[in-house]
Amino acid sequence: MIRERAYPVEPWHVRETRLDLDVLAQSESVFALSNGHIGLRANLDEGEPHGLPGTYLNSFYELRPLPYAEAGYGFPESGQTIVNVTNGKPIRLLVDDEPFDVRYGDLVSHERVLDMQAGTLSREVEWCSPAGRSVRVRSTRMVSFTQRAIAAISYEVEPINGPARVILQSELVANEQLPPTKRDPRVAALLESPLVAEEHLTQELGGLLIHSTKTSKLRMAAAMEHVVETEGRHMVKTEGNPDWLRTTVACMLEPGQKLRIIKFVAYGWSSRRSVPALRDQVGAALASARLTGWDGLVEAQREYLDAFWDHSDVKVEGDPEVQQAVRFALFHVLQAGARAEMRPIASKGLTGPGYDGHTFWDSETFVLPVLTYTQPDAAKDVLRWRHATLDLAKERAETLGLRGAAFPWRTIRGHECSAYWPAGTAAFHIAADIADAARRYVLATGDEDFEHDYGFDLLIETARLWRSLGHHDRHGRFHIDGVTGPDEYTAVVDDNIYTNLMAQLNLYAAADVALKYPDKARAAGVDDEEIAGWRDAGAAVHLPYDHELGVHQQSEGFTRLQEWDFEGTPQENYPLLLNYPYFDLYRKQVVKQADLILAMLWRGDAFSDEEKQRNFAYYEARTVRDSSLSACTQAVMAAETGHLELAHDYLGEAALMDLHDLHNNAREGLHVASLGGSWISLVMGLGGMRDHGGQLSFNPRLPERITRMEFALLWRGLRLRVDVRSNEATYSLRNGTGEKSITLVHHGELVTVSADKPVTMGIPKRTDVGSEPHQPAGRAPARRASSL
Numbered sequence: 065m066i067r068e069r070a071y072p073v074e075p076w077h078v079r080e081t082r083l084d085l086d087v088l089a090q091s092e093s094v095f096a097l098s099n100g101h102i103g104l105r106a107n108l109d110e111g112e113p114h115g116l117p118g119t120y121l122n123s124f125y126e127l128r129p130l131p132y133a134e135a136g137y138g139f140p141e142s143g144q145t146i147v148n149v150t151n152g153k154p155i156r157l158l159v160d161d162e163p164f165d166v167r168y169g170d171l172v173s174h175e176r177v178l179d180m181q182a183g184t185l186s187r188e189v190e191w192c193s194p195a196g197r198s199v200r201v202r203s204t205r206m207v208s209f210t211q212r213a214i215a216a217i218s219y220e221v222e223p224i225n226g227p228a229r230v231i232l233q234s235e236l237v238a239n240e241q242l243p244p245t246k247r248d249p250r251v252a253a254l255l256e257s258p259l260v261a262e263e264h265l266t267q268e269l270g271g272l273l274i275h276s277t278k279t280s281k282l283r284m285a286a287a288m289e290h291v292v293e294t295e296g297r298h299m300v301k302t303e304g305n306p307d308w309l310r311t312t313v314a315c316m317l318e319p320g321q322k323l324r325i326i327k328f329v330a331y332g333w334s335s336r337r338s339v340p341a342l343r344d345q346v347g348a349a350l351a352s353a354r355l356t357g358w359d360g361l362v363e364a365q366r367e368y369l370d371a372f373w374d375h376s377d378v379k380v381e382g383d384p385e386v387q388q389a390v391r392f393a394l395f396h397v398l399q400a401g402a403r404a405e406m407r408p409i410a411s412k413g414l415t416g417p418g419y420d421g422h423t424f425w426d427s428e429t430f431v432l433p434v435l436t437y438t439q440p441d442a443a444k445d446v447l448r449w450r451h452a453t454l455d456l457a458k459e460r461a462e463t464l465g466l467r468g469a470a471f472p473w474r475t476i477r478g479h480e481c482s483a484y485w486p487a488g489t490a491a492f493h494i495a496a497d498i499a500d501a502a503r504r505y506v507l508a509t510g511d512e513d514f515e516h517d518y519g520f521d522l523l524i525e526t527a528r529l530w531r532s533l534g535h536h537d538r539h540g541r542f543h544i545d546g547v548t549g550p551d552e553y554t555a556v557v558d559d560n561i562y563t564n565l566m567a568q569l570n571l572y573a574a575a576d577v578a579l580k581y582p583d584k585a586r587a588a589g590v591d592d593e594e595i596a597g598w599r600d601a602g603a604a605v606h607l608p609y610d611h612e613l614g615v616h617q618q619s620e621g622f623t624r625l626q627e628w629d630f631e632g633t634p635q636e637n638y639p640l641l642l643n644y645p646y647f648d649l650y651r652k653q654v655v656k657q658a659d660l661i662l663a664m665l666w667r668g669d670a671f672s673d674e675e676k677q678r679n680f681a682y683y684e685a686r687t688v689r690d691s692s693l694s695a696c697t698q699a700v701m702a703a704e705t706g707h708l709e710l711a712h713d714y715l716g717e718a719a720l721m722d723l724h725d726l727h728n729n730a731r732e733g734l735h736v737a738s739l740g741g742s743w744i745s746l747v748m749g750l751g752g753m754r755d756h757g758g759q760l761s762f763n764p765r766l767p768e769r770i771t772r773m774e775f776a777l778l779w780r781g782l783r784l785r786v787d788v789r790s791n792e793a794t795y796s797l798r799n800g801t802g803e804k805s806i807t808l809v810h811h812g813e814l815v816t817v818s819a820d821k822p823v824t825m826g827i828p829k830r831t832d833v834g835s836e837p838h839q840p841a842g843r844a845p846a847r848r849a850s851s852l
Contacts, residue, residue, distance in 0.1 A: 071723060073384050078178040078392055078723070083166060089115025089731035094722060095178050095185050096396075096415040096734070097207040100404035100442070102215055102331050103414020104153060106176070106185060109203050109219060110164055111154035115731060117240055119151045120414045122407040124333050125421065125476045126258045127279040130483040138463050138489070143481040146410070146421025147258050150238040150273055150286035152329035155219045157201065158231040162193040164201070169193045180395040181373065183209065183365040190224070198224040210364040211356065212403045213330045213349035218358055220324040227318050234327050236273050236288050236309040259284075261306030263339050271302055271309040272346065274339055284333035285342040289350045291326040291358070298323070328353040372398060374776075375783050375798070376438040378746050381772040383712075383848065389719035390746060393739035397434050400736050401442040406449045408476065409736065416733025422474040422481060425494040425550075426693055426737035428501035429666075434740045436501075437747075437777035440509050447502050451518040453478030454525060461529055464489070468528030471495050486555040486646075490548040492533060495526040496566035500666065503573045507758040510780045520577050520584055527574030527598050530567040534601060542604040549619065551659035552691070553640070553649040557619035562663040564605045565670050571602035607670075615682045616675065618660045628654035628686070630840035638843075639690035639727075654840075655683060657691035661701050665748070668704070669756040677834050680705045684837040692721050695845065696741025700749040706833030708750075708767040713845040715745040747775050751786060761809035762795075764788040765827060769848060782806055784817070788827075796822035 070087075071078050071094075080091060092115050095106030105118035125144040132139060157164035166174065172190040179186065189201040200222045208214045221230050239257040259275035262283070270289035276282060290311055292300055298315030315323050330349035332342050353361065376394055380387040400413035408423035409431055427446065435443035450471070456478040457469035464470055472480035473488040482488025502519040505511065534544040544567060549560035575598045578585040585595075608617035617623050637643040640654065649656075660683055664671050671679070680701050689695060699714035719742035720726060722734045747753050750773055752763030760779055766772075766788060776785045776798065783798040784806055793810065797819040805818040810825045817823050839845075 070725075073388050075384070075387055076179065076181050076391065078180070078388070080176040083171065083174040085113060085167075087725075088113065090725050091176075092116060092118070093415045093730050093732070093734050095176060096399075096413075097183075097185055097205060097215075098399040098414040099207045099209050099212060100400060100402045100407070100409075100414070101212050102207050104205070104207055104215060105416060107153055108166070109153065109155045109187065109201075109205075109217070110157060111151075111235075111237075112165065113167060116416065117148060117151060117242060118416055119149050119153065120146055120417075120421065121149050121284060121331055121333050122404055122410075122414060123476055124149060124277075124282055124284060125280055126277045130481070132483065136485075139485065140480045140483065142479075143420065143483070144280070144422070144476040144479065146417055146476065147277060148240065148242060148417070149259070149284055149331070149333075150236055150275065151240050152215060152236050152286055152288055152327070152331075153205075153217070154233075154235040154237060155203070155217065155325070155327065156233040156235070157199075157221060158233070159193050159197050159199050159223075160195060160229050162195055162197070164191060164193075164199075166191070172198070178392075180391050181366065181369055182362070183369050184362070197226065197228050199228060199230075200224055206361065206365055207399075208353075208361055208365060209368040209402055211349065211352055211361065212405070213332055213346065214353045214361070215329045215331070216353065216358060216361055217327040217329075218324065219327065220322055221317070222322045223317050223319050225319070227316065230315055230317050230323050232313045232323065232325055234288065234290060234311045234313070234325065236271065236286055236304075236329075238273055238275055238286075238307040259307075263343065264304055264306045264309065265343075266302045266304050266309060268300060268302055270311055270350075271304055272343060273304075273306070273309060274342060282333060282335050283337065283339070283342060284331070285346045287330045287346040287350055289328050289354065291354075292323075293325070294323040295321045296323065326358045372439070375778060376776065378743065379772070379774040380746070380770060382770040383716075386716060386719050386742075386770075386848075389716075389723055390742050392723060393719060393742040394434070394438075396734055396739050397431060397736060397743070398439065398442075401431065401435055401446060402439065404442065404449075405445050406452060407445075408449055409446055410476075411736060412733025413736045416731070418729070418732035419474065420481070421476055423476070424474050425491070425497045428494075428497040429662075430693065430696070430737035430744065431740040432501045433504065434743045436505050436508050437779070440505065440511075440778060443501070443505050444509075444511070444514055447498075447505060447514075447522070448518055450498050451522055454521055458525060466529055467532040468530075469495065469522075469525035470529055471498055471526075486548055487552050490546065490556050492529070492544075492547050493549060493560070493563040493566055495529050496563065496570045499523050499526040499570040499573060500566060503569070504755065507755060508779060515577065516581060516584065520581055521588075523570065523574040523577050524585075524588055524590060527571050530571055531594075531597055531601055534567070536601070536604060540604055541606040542601045543606050549659045550662055550693070551618065551655050551657055553654050553656040554619060554622065554659070555646070555650055557622070559606050559608050560619040561607055561616055561660050564607060565663050565667040568602045568605045569667065571598040575599050575602075613682065615678050616660060616671075618655070618683070622653065625651060625653045628652045628840075630688075630843070633841070635842045638688060640688065641690060653686050655687040657689065657694035658683075658687060658697035658701075661687070662697045664704075665697055665700050668754060673832070676701070677705050677832075681834065681837040684839060686840065688840055688843050689717075692727055692735040692738040693741065695721070696738060696745045696749075699741075699745035702837075703749040703752065703765065704763070706765075706830045707836060708765055709848075710836070710845070711745070711749050712767040712770065712848045715742065715749065716848045717845045718742045718745050746773060747777070751775060751788060753777070753786075759809060760784075760806065762786065762793065763811050764793045765830070766790055767848075779806055784808075790827075792824055792826050794822055794824040
């Protein structure tokens with residue numbers, strides 16, 4: 065599955081040493097820049113050629129129809145699709161009347177570098193025009209972490225082999241033409257020119273465009289301003305119309321002279337603010353950026369990332385490819401959520417239009433754990449956004465005849481946007497995923513204000529959903545029937561274990577928080593009877609088990625289903641959902657992505673070590689990993705069950721998912737959950753970190769080729785650093801005084817770590833590892849030994 069390495073392996077950079085137009089769209093995703101509010105795909109500065117243009121604002125969407133061959137009660141009526149907003153990236157270059165276009169003339173050299181310490185994308189090009197005039201172009205692009213509304217570009221041109229007349233055309237472009245898609249033609253027509261002009265303004269050094277969407281009625285503003293630096297004679301002019309602004313800089317340059325422009329672009333949007341308010345908002349953002357200046361923005365970006373890497377970096381010795389990949393992953397997870405501020409984290413972040421820009425359950429399950437332990441404020445903001453959509457979730461539950469809150473399977477604003485109910489509405493486990501993310505955030509941070517103001521409501525309303533969705537049978541067992549778990553190849557089943565165990569934890573947590581805040585509970589109508597009902601249901605949750613095989617059933621009756629013919633399935637037929645009907649997938653033992661295995665990760669306290677060994681072996685042989693969400697989970701459980709080399713293999717797959725485009729779909733954006741999963745693979749897999757019941761514990765063990773791993777995480781305001789070698793682990797605190805400490809468990813032994821007393825513990829050898837598990841024919845992960 066591993067492709068030829070696309071980028072040189074470097075610890076802090078992703079470097080593209082030549083321009084390959086055949087994979088331009090993929091590289092536009094890899095080199096995308098974002099801060100959680102603004103997202104810029106890495107289109108070339110000139111705008112063309114491009115793979116897939118893209119400039120996005122978090123949660124800025126248009127409504128679209130959801131067609132059904134046969135309508136049904138409760139089906140969502142409209143969907144939401146992220147909009148490609150006004151593009152502020154283009155800076156076109158003409159040299160003696162020849163447009164700079166990499167497809168013409170002679171591209172002598174072309175290099176782009178994503179600097180994950182500086183938070184910038186730089187580009188250096190040497191080009192000879194068809195007329196024989198050579199120039200060198202250097203550009204640097206950034207989306208600011210410290211000034212949320214600002215993106216900035218430094219663009220510099222220098223003639224090489226003689227004087228040149230240089231023209232730069234810096235643009236704002238709304239409703240730019242997009243490549244054709246295979247979508248519903250009604251949707252394509254709606255999104256072809258989604259923005260309606262409301263105001264445009266030109267000034268000498270820039271201008272402003274304000275637009276709104278046709279149906280969702282959201283309003284956005286984009287403004288640009290320039291600083292021009294050159295020794296040569298030059299002129300500047302700005303012109304435009306409602307969908308387009310262009311600032312032109314023209315000058316004569318001799319060899320050794322340079323023309324440099326600094327372009328500041330400001331973005332803002334709102335569903336409520338007026339045209340004047342948005343005009344003033346982006347104007348103020350530009351004023352702030354001009355005051356700070358390019359050098360100030362770059363310095364602030366570096367300081368922000370220095371602080372992030374100081375408490376978030378994972379160091380890996382022995383596998384430099386994974387080292388680069390995990391930093392790439394952390395950088396993009398940060399970009400997806402750092403300044404989202406009461407907005408969701410989409411499955412593709414802001415790197416592309418994949419999945420229509422929707423957020424799913426994987427945000428809470430794979431991304432928020434990373435942010436909770438590294439950037440807890442970003443995790444809190446996502447959960448506050450979920451809380452802001454609680455009324456919509458309660459309305460959805462009422463439509464479905466349920467109590468509590470039924471959160472949407474896929475959404476941007478908070479409405480259900482899934483037109484396929486077996487994999488959408490039926491996947492109720494998202495409620496427990498959200499509740500668990502809130503519970504985990506509070507345990508990790510001790511943030512009781514959040515628990516009182518937001519976590520309480522999320523836990524209570526999701527617990528009410530489970531109590532109304534499930535039922536007690538005549539023997540008192542609690543069942544949750546007709547649901548879909550994480551595995552989308554096994555839909556609408558009874559008693560999915562992942563769903564049941566996560567719901568159980570949800571019910572217990574809701575009971576605890578209701579007792580902790582009795583006044584708030586009374587105001588919410590929670591009484592002792594309801595609390596007792598939650599505890600009773602949690603205690604009686606049914607977990608299907610096959611006593612003959614000695615394994616848990618992913619859902620009731622799963623192990624009696626017909627086996628899938630893996631030997632007779634051609635490799636080119638993966639992913640299966642593109643080549644076989646769901647009818648066939650649903651009735652056989654084939655698993656798209658880790659499901660029961662995921663339950664053993666997040667609810668490992670509900671399984672014995674022997675059960676984990678047997679379950680892992682059984683489901684490993686039936687999991688095809690047609691989802692990017694699977695490899696990281698399998699990495700963690702491979703490590704926990706003692707299969708360290710297999711864990712290393714799965715770690716490599718999770719970490720390289722996008723850098724090597726393993727699923728052949730990175731062109732529409734990166735897999736943010738798999739990127740988060742690479743951190744989970746290392747910290748929770750090889751590092752063995754767990755926090756069941758609020759008790760932090762570690763069971764670290766390294767595979768043969770990784771000789772050392774070092775990581776840090778935040779736990780209740782303290783920065784814990786873990787340094788793992790082959791035979792020992794050292795725990796230390798980076799902040800706090802000697803009076804502050806963390807009590808943790810290392811391989812079953814209680815350890816207290818304080819700021820002035822690091823603790824080094826030996827790593828015991830395992831003697832209980834069973835035989836190596838097998839994967840379906842042809843679906844084993846690539847061995848890391850062959851890639852090093």
